[in-house]
Amino acid sequence: MLAGAYGWWLLAPTGEPAVAFPGGADFGISLPSTMADKPYSIGAIALCVNGVDSAIVDSVQPGPGAALTVSAFAVRPHMGTFGAEQVSLRAAGFGNGRVVTGQCSAGEGSEIGVEFTKPGSATARTDGLLVHWHTGSSSGITRVPLHLVLCQGRDPAVASCESIR
Secondary structure: OOHHOOOOOOOOOOOOEEEEEEOOEEEEEEEEEOOHHHOOOEEEEEEEEOOOOOOOEEEEEEEOOOOEEEEEEEEEEEEEEOOOOOOOOOOOOOOOOEEEOEHHHHHHEEEEEEEEEEEOOEEEEEEEOOOOOOOOOOOEEEEEEEEEEEEOOOOOOHHHHHHHO
């Protein structure tokens, strides 16, 4: 059903999508006191490939209905230690890479970093990222189950913003 909602996938001989988010478990982060039109970058998001040597990430979009904008993204060949900060991806040490090479079957992963902005001061969020990719003449979309909240101060109306201490 997900493939129909978000596009189609090239399936590897294993029956898995050619580009995958390993583990599949939802994860999230809330950042307090965020401001409009400032970059907030998230890293340590793994992607891997199945049945192909590599794939190129073409674009990254926030999930449907998100109040955030993806302003940049980059892929590195190995996982780094960068988590989340109010900096651009470039300032966080990411280059302009777009190639995913880590093999899922070998427990390897490439790291994708994503830079977000929000248009106003109000709390904004996304529930998921849609990673558009291609390999050869095939393409697809992989959903990353990231829940990101950029909080206005310590927003008591949003439990994840209030709980940051």
